[in-house]
Every structure is written in structure tokens, then in C-alpha cells.
Amino acid sequence: MDLFTPAELGPFHLKNRCVMAPMARARSGENRAPGPLVAEYYAQRAGAGLIVTEASSVSPMSVSRPHASAIYNAEHVAGWRLVAERVHQAGGLIFQQIYHLGRKSDPSRMPGLVAPVSASAIAARGQVAGLHGTVDFAVPRALETHEIAGVVEEFRAGAANAKEAGMDGIEIHAANCYLIDQFLRDGANHRADSYGGSVANRMRLMLEIVDAVCTVFTPDRVGVRFSPHAVSDGTNDSDPAALFGHAGARHRLSAPDRGGAPRHAEFATRRQHADHARDARAFRRHADRQWRL
Numbered sequence: 422m423d424l425f426t427p428a429e430l431g432p433f434h435l436k437n438r439c440v441m442a443p444m445a446r447a448r449s450g451e452n453r454a455p456g457p458l459v460a461e462y463y464a465q466r467a468g469a470g471l472i473v474t475e476a477s478s479v480s481p482m483s484v485s486r487p488h489a490s491a492i493y494n495a496e497h498v499a500g501w502r503l504v505a506e507r508v509h510q511a512g513g514l515i516f517q518q519i520y521h522l523g524r525k526s527d528p529s530r531m532p533g534l535v536a537p538v539s540a541s542a543i544a545a546r547g548q549v550a551g552l553h554g555t556v557d558f559a560v561p562r563a564l565e566t567h568e569i570a571g572v573v574e575e576f577r578a579g580a581a582n583a584k585e586a587g588m589d590g591i592e593i594h595a596a597n598c599y600l601i602d603q604f605l606r607d608g609a610n611h612r613a614d615s616y617g618g619s620v621a622n623r624m625r626l627m628l629e630i631v632d633a634v635c636t637v638f639t640p641d642r643v644g645v646r647f648s649p650h651a652v653s654d655g656t657n658d659s660d661p662a663a664l665f666g667h668a669g670a671r672h673r674l675s676a677p678d679r680g681g682a683p684r685h686a687e688f689a690t691r692r693q694h695a696d697h698a699r700d701a702r703a704f705r706r707h708a709d710r711q712w713r714l
């Protein structure tokens with residue numbers, strides 16, 4: 422078996438085992454909808470067995486660099502429909518990665534300049550290139566317990582929009598210190614309610630989102646991305662082995678074996694065999710050229 426051996430992934434026949442890693446390219450319009458240039462970019466990479474799109478925000482409260490994409494309104498759906506159509510015409514498969522930046526949002530671009538939201542009122546370490554220069558990440562507002570259902574609904578609606586756009590599946594972005602990760606790790610989550618404290622409680626938001634997304638796509642079309650080793654901005658955990666071990670065991674998620682500890686673990690729901698190699702560098706290197714196997 423090599424990278425060019427076809428693979429079965431849930432209901433999908435992958436023509437090879439190369440999976441294009443999600444990569445933000447910041448080429449969408451002012452309205453955060455991808456246009457023809459983005460469709461061309463993804464169509465050029467349809468030679469991959471599977472493409473995972475750049476992370477797309479499910480909420481206006483998730484905003485940072487200009488021209489980053491989103492999937493929460495009709496304009497976004499229209500833009501992503503063009504992308505999905507072009508990839509399918511070129512013989513590819515494409516999953517939409519959906520996320521919420523939480524406390525990593527740019528405070529100068531927040532609607533009404535309200536504070537970003539997170540698990541707790543603890544700022545991420547580091548800075549962000551804001552509208553008027555580089556600024557520290559803001560101290561976020563801790564989501565009230567009763568507001569969390571609204572966040573789950575944003576993820577469900579984002580998945581529904583992706584489905585309407587013609588995407589083949591969803592990857593829930595629970596990695597890289599964004600909102601779901603901020604709930605998962607006890608360095609960023611100091612909550613005293615049912616979403617904080619124990620590992621099971623800190624996983625609750627992620628699991629509610631998985632359940633909600635699985636009402637839109639069947640579970641064999643839904644994946645979750647974790648990054649057990651990403652702690653760059655203070656989103657650390659006192660016991661990552663327990664946290665991410667629990668995520669895998671409790672939910673019978675399976676991770677690809679790439680040898681050694683992966684920086685990212687892509688889990689597929691319902692024990693699919695994620696025995697593919699996911700690569701960002703190969704696709705990024707040829708970002709503006711035809712990428713061929």
C-alpha cells in the first residue's frame with residue numbers, strides 16, 4: 422500500500438490517500454464569501470483524495486484576519502457552492518472545516534466592538550494584527566451557561582449551510598486554541614458550571630456540537646480535529662493525555678497512525694479508518710500552481 426492506493430473512508434471512495442490539510446488562505450471577499458479565485462484554488466487541488474477547506478467561521482462573533490472565510494449566511498453559501506461544484510467537476514471530494522475563534526478574535530473587528538467570547542474571562546497570550554495596528558488579545562467575556570446552546574446552534578447552522586453548498590462532509594475544528602479548544606483545556610476553562618471542571622464537563626461543548634452537526638450530516642461524514650500539542654497562546658492543559666485520551670476512548674474515535682506523536686490528531690467518528698496521510702506543506706508549496714499527483 423502506498424499513498425496512491427485508493428482508500429475507503431466511510432461512504433467515500435478516495436482515489437488516493439493524500440488529504441489536503443485545512444489552510445486559511447484569506448482570499449475571500451470583504452463579506453467573507455469565497456469567490457471564483459478561491460474556487461479555482463480548490464479545483465486545482467482536486468487531485469487529492471480528499472480536501473479539507475480552510476477553517477470557516479460559523480459566527481459573526483468569530484472574526485480576525487481580513488478576507489478569511491465564513492459559512493453563516495446566504496452569500497457564504499453561494500460562494501462555497503461554487504467551490505464545491507468546481508471541485509466535484511474536477512473529480513474531487515471536499516469537506517468544510519467549521520470553527521469559532523472565541524478569544525482569538527480580533528477585538529478591533531468584533532461587531533459593535535463587543536468583547537470576544539470564550540469559556541472564561543482569560544485572555545490568550547500574544548497579539549493580533551488589528552484594524553489600527555497590532556494589539557494584545559482581548560480579555561474575553563465568559564459565555565453564560567444559557568448562551569452555549571446558541572453557539573452549538575451556530576455550528577449546526579454552519580454545517581447545514583455547508584450541506585446546502587454541496588460539501589461532502591464536515592470537519593469540526595476543535596484544535597489550535599480556538600473556542601472549542603478553549604473549553605477543552607483547563608488553562609483556558611475555569612468554569613464552575615457543567616461545561617467546566619472535569620474532563621467530561623470540558624468536553625461537553627465539543628460533544629454537543631458533534632451531536633448537532635450529526636443531525637445534518639450522517640456521522641460517517643463528520644470528523645473532529647484536535648491538536649494535543651498546541652499550547653502556543655496559553656491554551657494549555659494540566660493533563661493533556663487524560664483529556665485527549667478520554668476524547669478518543671469515550672467516543673470511539675479513531676486517529677491516523679503517522680508514527681510518533683502527531684501534532685494534530687484528526688479523528689473520524691464511528692471508528693472509520695483514517696489511515697491516510699494529511700499534508701499541508703505539499704499543497705501550500707504549490708499554492709498558486711496546478712497541483713498534480
Ligand SMILES: Cc1cc2nc3c(=O)[nH]c(=O)nc-3n(C[C@H](O)[C@H](O)[C@H](O)COP(=O)(O)O)c2cc1C
Binds near residue numbers: 442443446474702
Ligand atoms: C497558511 C496556513 C493556514 C492554516 N490554516 C489552518 C486552518 O484553517 N485550520 C486548521 O485546522 N489548520 C490550519 N493550518 C495547520 C495545517 O492544517 C497543518 O496542520 C500544519 O501546517 C502542519 O502540517 P505540515 O507539517 O504539513 O505543514 C494552517 C497552516 C498553514 C501553514
